[in-house]
Amino acid sequence: MLLQIAEPGQSAAPHQHKLAAGIDLGTTNSLVATVRSGEAKTLVNSQGRDMLPSVVRYTADSVVVGYAAMAAAVDDAENTIVSVKRLMGKGYNETLALKDKVPYQLIDQQGLVAINTVQGVKNPVEVSAEILATLANTASETLGGELNGVVITVPAYFDDAQRQATKDAAKLAGLNVMRLLNEPTAAALAYGLDSGQEGVIAVYDLGGGTFDISILRLRRGVFEVLATGGDSALGGDDFDHAIVSYLQQQTGEAQLSHQAMRQYLTTARNIKEQLTGSDTVSFSLPVTGSQFSGTLSKAEFEQLIAPLVKKTIRACRQVLRDAGLTSDDIVKVVMVGGSTRVPLVRSEVATFFATEPLTSIDPDKVVAIGAAIQANVLVGNKAEGDTLLLDVIPLSLGLETMGGLTEKIIPRNTVIPVARAQEFTTFKDGQTAMALHVVQGERELVEDCRSLARFELRGIPPLPAGGAHIRVTFQVDADGLLSVTAQEKSTGVQANIQVKPSYGLSDDQVATMLKGSMQYARQDMQLRLLREQQVEAERVLEAVSQALKADAALLSAQELTTINQALTTLASVKQGDDTAAIKAAIEHTNTLTDDFAARRMDKSIRSALTGHNVDEV
Amino acid sequence: MNYFQLFNLPAKFDLDLTELGSRYLKLQKQFHPDQHSSGSERDKLLAVQQTANINDAYHSLKQPLLRAEHLLALRGLKISHEQRSFTDPLFLMQQMELREQLAEIEQSADPDAVIDDIERQLQQQKKQLLQQLATALDSETAEQDHLAADLIRKLKFFFKLQQELELIEQQLQD
Numbered sequence: 001m002l003l004q005i006a007e008p009g010q011s012a013a014p015h016q017h018k019l020a021a022g023i024d025l026g027t028t029n030s031l032v033a034t035v036r037s038g039e040a041k042t043l044v045n046s047q048g049r050d051m052l053p054s055v056v057r058y059t060a061d062s063v064v065v066g067y068a069a070m071a072a073a074v075d076d077a078e079n080t081i082v083s084v085k086r087l088m089g090k091g092y093n094e095t096l097a098l099k100d101k102v103p104y105q106l107i108d109q110q111g112l113v114a115i116n117t118v119q120g121v122k123n124p125v126e127v128s129a130e131i132l133a134t135l136a137n138t139a140s141e142t143l144g145g146e147l148n149g150v151v152i153t154v155p156a157y158f159d160d161a162q163r164q165a166t167k168d169a170a171k172l173a174g175l176n177v178m179r180l181l182n183e184p185t186a187a188a189l190a191y192g193l194d195s196g197q198e199g200v201i202a203v204y205d206l207g208g209g210t211f212d213i214s215i216l217r218l219r220r221g222v223f224e225v226l227a228t229g230g231d232s233a234l235g236g237d238d239f240d241h242a243i244v245s246y247l248q249q250q251t252g253e254a255q256l257s258h259q260a261m262r263q264y265l266t267t268a269r270n271i272k273e274q275l276t277g278s279d280t281v282s283f284s285l286p287v288t289g290s291q292f293s294g295t296l297s298k299a300e301f302e303q304l305i306a307p308l309v310k311k312t313i314r315a316c317r318q319v320l321r322d323a324g325l326t327s328d329d330i331v332k333v334v335m336v337g338g339s340t341r342v343p344l345v346r347s348e349v350a351t352f353f354a355t356e357p358l359t360s361i362d363p364d365k366v367v368a369i370g371a372a373i374q375a376n377v378l379v380g381n382k383a384e385g386d387t388l389l390l391d392v393i394p395l396s397l398g399l400e401t402m403g404g405l406t407e408k409i410i411p412r413n414t415v416i417p418v419a420r421a422q423e424f425t426t427f428k429d430g431q432t433a434m435a436l437h438v439v440q441g442e443r444e445l446v447e448d449c450r451s452l453a454r455f456e457l458r459g460i461p462p463l464p465a466g467g468a469h470i471r472v473t474f475q476v477d478a479d480g481l482l483s484v485t486a487q488e489k490s491t492g493v494q495a496n497i498q499v500k501p502s503y504g505l506s507d508d509q510v511a512t513m514l515k516g517s518m519q520y521a522r523q524d525m526q527l528r529l530l531r532e533q534q535v536e537a538e539r540v541l542e543a544v545s546q547a548l549k550a551d552a553a554l555l556s557a558q559e560l561t562t563i564n565q566a567l568t569t570l571a572s573v574k575q576g577d578d579t580a581a582i583k584a585a586i587e588h589t590n591t592l593t594d595d596f597a598a599r600r601m602d603k604s605i606r607s608a609l610t611g612h613n614v615d616e617v
Numbered sequence: 618m619n620y621f622q623l624f625n626l627p628a629k630f631d632l633d634l635t636e637l638g639s640r641y642l643k644l645q646k647q648f649h650p651d652q653h654s655s656g657s658e659r660d661k662l663l664a665v666q667q668t669a670n671i672n673d674a675y676h677s678l679k680q681p682l683l684r685a686e687h688l689l690a691l692r693g694l695k696i697s698h699e700q701r702s703f704t705d706p707l708f709l710m711q712q713m714e715l716r717e718q719l720a721e722i723e724q725s726a727d728p729d730a731v732i733d734d735i736e737r738q739l740q741q742q743k744k745q746l747l748q749q750l751a752t753a754l755d756s757e758t759a760e761q762d763h764l765a766a767d768l769i770r771k772l773k774f775f776f777k778l779q780q781e782l783e784l785i786e787q788q789l790q791d
Contacts, residue, residue: 149654178654321787378654388646415676417650419669477665478650539657590659597663601648608647609625609640 018148020178020379021139022186022371025131025152025166027085027235028208028338030054031365032135033372034143035381040190040372042365045138051364052138056081056130058117065134074266077103077258079117083237084131086209087113087124088169089161091503101241103258112503125505126513128169136175149178151375153367155210156182156228159395159440160452160482161503167479168510178378180479183207184214185389186370187336188223190361199331200226200323204349204357205367206312207337209235213316215323215330224390227413229319234311236272236339242304243268243296251285251292275301276341302344309348316352322413333357338364391416393476400437400446409474412442419475423489426470430462434470438482451502455484461491526579533582537574540586541567544593547600554599566592620674620687630688630754632678641675682776685750685769694762696769705771712774715739719778722785732786739782743775 021043024031030052033042042050049067057069057080064072073080081104087095092108099106105116114123132152139147152175154166163180170177184203198218205212212230216223244264248254256264267283274281275298282295320326333349335357340346349357361369374389376382392413398406399422409420424434434457441449460468469489476482487494505513544567552560570585621628624640646652648671653664677683686696718735725731746768753765 179651317790321783378651380655388642388649389651390645390649415672417665417669418672419666420673475665475669478668536658539655540659543657543660586657590657594659597660601663601667604647605623605644606625608643 018379018381019139019143019145020372020375020381021136021143021147021150022181022368022373022375023132023135023150023152024183024186024365024368024371025085025128025154025169026054026207026367027083027210027237028054029364030131030135031368032139033365033368034139035372035376040369040376042368043138043142046141052131052135054082054085054131056084056127058119058122060118063119063130065130074259074262077262078105079119080104081115081117081122081127083209084124084127086233087115088128089159089163089165089503090124094503103261112505123505125165125169125172125510128166129172132170132173132175136173147175149176149375149379151179151181151186151371151378152177153181153183153186153371155205155207155230155232156184156212156214156225157210157230157232157394158480159450160397160480161450161501162232163480164501164504167481168505171510172513178375180481181371181374181389182212182214182225182228182391183367184212184228184334184336185216185223185225185391186368186374187334187366188214188216188218188370189373189387189389190366190370191332191334191358200325200329201332201334202316202330202353203334203336204312204316204340205230205336206339206345207235208237208339209233211235211312211315213312213319215319215325223387225392226325227319227323228392228394229315229322231311231315234308236337236342238308239272239305239339239342240265240268242308243271243301246296246300246304247283247285247294250294251287253287271296271301272342276343298343305342305344309345312345313348313352316349327353330355334366335359335363336366391478391480393418393480395440395450396442397452397474397476397482398439398441398449400439404446405444406439406441406446406449410476416476416480417478419473421471421473424470424472425466426460426463426468427465429465431465431468432460432462433458434460436472436484438474438484452482453501453504457486459493460488461493463490530577530579530582533579533586534574537570537582537586540589541571541574544589547593547596551596551600551603554603555596559596563589563592563596618670618674619691620678621691623671623674624678626678628688628691630681630685630751632684634679637675637678641671644671681747681750682769682772685754685765688754689762689766689769692757692762694766696766708771711742712778715778719781719785723789728789732782732789735782739775739779743772743779746772746775 021032021034031042031050033040044050045052047067052066053070055066055069055073057064057072057076059079069080073082083102086098090113091111092106092113095106095113107114107116107121109121109123112123114121115127136147136150150170152166152170154163158166166180167177184205187203187205188201200215200217203212203214203216210230210232211234212228214228215226217226247264247268248256253260264285267285271281271283275296280295280297282293284291284293286292330353333353333355335346335349340359340363346357377387393410393416394412396408396412397410398408401407409422410418426434436455436457437446438452438455439446439449440452443449457470457472460470470486471489472484472486474482474484544563548563555563566589570589573581573585619628624637626632626637626640645668648664648667650661650664650668653661656664677687689696715735715738718731722728722731750765750768750772753761753768
């Protein structure tokens, strides 16, 4: 819709119920949920389970996801991928610390991390796509139709590369992502809509592999993220590893085979879970030639994990500072993630925020439920979108300057979408190209930040040194994803930008993967592209018609005729099967209506603020 | 772009922040990309651009220094392009003294008390300068505008000191 504004009580069209789902793509477990009869619920698969372990096993000729994959985790550890979320959007050199902690083989795929399996090299995007496809299948089967759109949650701390990788995985799984939603925001949505809470709340999310702390302000239906922080490499898995180290000390087994490691991890998880209810747990592990038996007390366990829990509390303190608040300002604390069942975590959080945390919604499901609520709104099933999610960028975006220093362009916790422009001049006569290096992070030195992408601007008009002024605009969309455009100011020439993501797949690579994937080998790729353009054409036709209905008065008779002609052409081209022609007709219509859209925008800004005259203030 | 116009508010330094906040949310509710997730690609892009503008405008008007700078820019005076040095020796002396106090916090017997003391001085100075700034901007003469530009530059020093103070406070806590 051409930024169409539905008047209250007057919905755009008699709408049919669309199928939408919220997906919590977790490190350890994943879930899918949807809103049915006004209630958000997680969906169960054919085995009657809603929790899907985020585990993918590759055999020579098949792919198994979930519990069945996990069952093979001990016997076929090298081909069973667990915790793949930790690898999303990462370079090989960044995952070296994980090398000893995962039983599968990490390899360097042109700088990116990938996994060597019996089925060949798989990258994290492909592995995640398998999990997403499995969840989407569960949803389609339960709801009886293809999903119109999904909302996928990501840790608030995820940087651009990690978010992009998640979106790529969804694309590969054939899903239409309406929004990437921060996990804590989703959790707050799940609670906020239920209770109508107002005030500042903290969302403490300790999952399997990530820790997020977010400070949100809820008022009059607006969810405002004030600040986010955390640690993308800290979670319940680390509790398990701490216990494993302890067990190793006890048994004296310094070196563990992949299989033994798996067994130790399973034992560690059991101990952790049992210690939420009892004070002492006994365990038994095989050592060379015999069996080792021992016990671990709650106090000992708490001693083991205390430094990790302290680390989360430090992050809480930091994020409060970022938000300019103290712990007194927090009215509620929402607990998310299975690790928040650990009593020490609950008590430390309660002490720090001086309030008993909320745990009434299952901490494993609360994120998926919130995502489902938002998916239902975005797909258009709710006539009036009462809620507004204002999100912030979790890490500062900067540019490399002379001497390996960074210059911040968009500081962290800036509300998104955001656009910032920066001007550059050429330093040589006749210079026609320029390279920019975009990084994400808070540190002064480029080498301490995350490299996001290198951009090469080409086609700068040749002018004397300092003569060309290039205005580079960095835009971050509502999903937190960056795009860059550049323009030479004096000539208006648009510079071409070649993007080379540092730790991500290029558009071409994603397209190749799409073609190569099992999912689409059977389908006709051409047909898929045609359908996409037809759907887009449909949207454009609908949008412009609605806009004309409401605001034809903003156009001259001549303009109206031209636009109507374009619409007729688009409608007829859409019926055919010429993908390129449909694309061209869409672009033609867009160009013709750009001005109209701008005028409508001005008008709606004015009408949004009517009743507020300058005179009354 | 005139940010005051966007929010349909009078271009004055003395701004009703509550009113600004409620208008900001109104516009956000209408233009946020989430409200257009089933629209065409072009319309989605427009929504992103428009919300980015609204965010930028709100951000600039909310903070007194940025608001003052924007107001001056609308009157044709760009601070960032102005190269003027301070000729106010009293101000420079005061800055140097405050910097010395900051440097001595860690060695002092009661760092918290010193921090509180510096904090008080900074707040007081800021308040005074902001009042002067409001008066200067209200008179809308070229001469007063230049005075306002000077005041903004001075205030920037105080905001910077405030940041450094907070950093020191953090380091002491950690």
